[in-house]
Amino acid sequence: MSTPLFNRVAILGIGLIGSSLARALKREGVAKVVVAGDRGDVPARALRLGIVDEATDNLALAVREADLVVLAAPVGATGAVMEIIAPALKPGAIVSDVGSVKKMVVDMIVPHLPAGVHLVPGHPVAGTEKSGPENGFAELFHGRWCILTPPPNTDPLMVEKVAEMWRRAGMLLQIMTPEHHDRVLAITSHLPHLIAYTIVGTAADLEEQLSTEVIKFSAAGFRDFTRIAGSDPVMWRDIFLNNREAVLDILQRFTEDLTALQRAIRWGEGERLEELFTKTRAIRQAVIDARQA
Amino acid sequence: MSTPLFNRVAILGIGLIGSSLARALKREGVAKVVVAGDRGDVPARALRLGIVDEATDNLALAVREADLVVLAAPVGATGAVMEIIAPALKPGAIVSDVGSVKKMVVDMIVPHLPAGVHLVPGHPVAGTEKSGPENGFAELFHGRWCILTPPPNTDPLMVEKVAEMWRRAGMLLQIMTPEHHDRVLAITSHLPHLIAYTIVGTAADLEEQLSTEVIKFSAAGFRDFTRIAGSDPVMWRDIFLNNREAVLDILQRFTEDLTALQRAIRWGEGERLEELFTKTRAIRQAVIDARQA
Missing domain, CATH: 1.10.3660.10 (6-phosphogluconate dehydrogenase C-terminal like domain)
Incomplete structure (x- = not known):
């Protein structure tokens, strides 16, 4: 197990991709604490599966003190989620995501992004037709490509931290524009x-x-x-x-x-x-x- | 191993489906002798794989004394193959096929069918994207459906023999019209x-x-x-x-x-x-x- 990259990672939306990432982060020791934020009975299910350290349906609470926040809900929810979590984001935190579209998602995040919070959008190109935290698995990402689409002027160190997280999850990395x-x-x-x-x-x-x-x-x-x-x-x-x-x-x-x-x-x-x-x-x-x- | 259904089965076209059938026939003891007929170096490759007892590029020779002839070449070749083999077909033999289309194939076979030779067209609904005798395997048919489209007035005993062959290869059977x-x-x-x-x-x-x-x-x-x-x-x-x-x-x-x-x-x-x-x-x-x- 390598040195942790983050103290605290919050994954908002602990479905197929979110829960697979949680599993990979714990297995590879990428984060000391992994927190899940989701709706209804999903946080309880994630806890029961033992794949996260904490879980809550209070998204603002989930992101508090997180060094990295990964948005992993359906992309249409991005704006609403950002509105809820923006006031609770720690200065210097990184916001990332796993959305399958990038231009619109970035457009939905940017207006809510507090000063001093970094944005490194991402898309791990992997998946199955199944949904929910029960169907995730750490090996999902192995040998697949992850695309990052950081806005111009993003701090390269922040991009590298997110890239390294996906590398430790087994992915190959590529950077391109959202378009x-x-x-x-x-x-x-x-x-x-x-x-x-x-x-x-x-x-x-x-x-x-x-x-x-x-x-x-x-x-x-x-x-x-x-x-x-x-x-x-x-x-x-x-x-x-x-x-x-x-x-x-x-x-x-x-x-x-x-x-x-x-x-x-x-x-x-x-x-x-x-x-x-x-x-x-x-x-x-x-x-x-x-x-x- | 059960009682053989046929003394001699000729498979014309020993590709993915033909070679998988050959393997299943030998493994289940459905035929005493399995003969492959194909072009170029394919008969030699089939023999080298040890999946047939005999192999030749002379199709008329391949069908001689066969109780069952299974056409397993691309369906466009059906008419030409029938023209070659018709004079060599044994009286009382069954001609079947594995074609993915049935109406046109039946239309291509019937004009060449000698009196006293039975026709039981079939389509084992199974396959992979690969081709050639090297890529076949006996389990290909397991749990899948085989459709038979016998013309009206076909001897039910002949239909049953072909159906039983596919059942022994692991298939489920259904009869319908070619259309x-x-x-x-x-x-x-x-x-x-x-x-x-x-x-x-x-x-x-x-x-x-x-x-x-x-x-x-x-x-x-x-x-x-x-x-x-x-x-x-x-x-x-x-x-x-x-x-x-x-x-x-x-x-x-x-x-x-x-x-x-x-x-x-x-x-x-x-x-x-x-x-x-x-x-x-x-x-x-x-x-x-x-x-x-």
Whole structure:
């Protein structure tokens, strides 16, 4: 176990990502004390799991004396959470987050950020379709990429502390602008989820007998889409609402490509199909080679 | 090990499915002799793997004296293969297949079928994105569904023999018409593959730097699509060309649903998004409950 980076870390939203981070922080000794802030019975569940030292539904209380505050609730709640915790933030503290969109989240945080509190937004690109503190695990981050999007003029020491925390959790680090992050993630994450939600929704609307058979014979490909489309509804609602432009932009490209493929099928253009399917196979190989398969 | 169902089974096309079936037949003692017929160096590779008793690139020789012939090459080759093997088929033999489309395949087989030879088309709904005899494994079929689409007036005893073979390989059995099979599979398999091929193709066409980043950060959802889009190009070309109507029909529904979702994002209709994402989560649960997850 290495030297702690922080005395006290508050994780607000102790769901899949928040609870996985809590587990990693404790296992690697990154923080002396880990505090969870959440709503309803979630703080009690987190305590019962033994993954945090303290837990409360009072968010202002949760962040008191914290050296690092990690926002890990659905991104739509960011503004409201910041409004509650801002007066209680310790001078010199770092506020970070794990949101899947960055530009809008930064825009929601900045107006509430007290002078002397640092902002280092982050996005650990890892996850499963499951939710809640019971489903988290420390290894979730292992070998995956974490993207940090610090505003210009952020103290590099603060960026490095957050980077080191994720490194100790097993992640690879990359820094980019929020705008670029949102464009890349629109392709690698938001569009795939949008498509999966759509296709599973299309199947759900079929007449009942057919819908039952779709589930029965789902091993032929559909199954993988249901896994993605089983992701947290509120989290994903917020992502689409908060990365609208980038998502609509890549969706437009996708739709064009789909129309071209549809036309190739209608006109029986076998060579064109085979050519595309060969090209995509090479991308699969690249993903395997990058150890992200 | 149970009583053999067949003296001699010929598997034409000893790729992922064919070689997995060969392994299952030997392991379960379903056939006394399993013969592989394929092209190029594939017969030699199958022999080297020790998964078949005999192997040849002479398909007519492969089917000689076989009680059961299983066509397991890409479906586009069906007519050509039947033309070669028809004169060599033993009277009373059963011809079956593993094709992912059924109506067109039956139409390709029937004109070549000698009198006294039985036809029991089948589709084991199982697979991975990998190809070739090296990647097959006997457990591939375990707990999955096999659909048989025998023409009316097929001898029920012959249907039962093929059904029992797949049962011994671990599959659950269902009988339906070729038309219905093609409609169900268009949704559970062909549309998901079409969408995955498209989205991975869209990403491949991005400017180079972005394309590299898409691979790097693929763990956020894109990765799962690359797996599906890594499937055999020739096999999938043939599927789309041979189940055109059903695929275009379900694609039309999908496109409508996608357009509606696109509009909901553009107009910031959060409730509508959350409602859909909650409905799809229930479908995921149904797939888990059906033990097909």
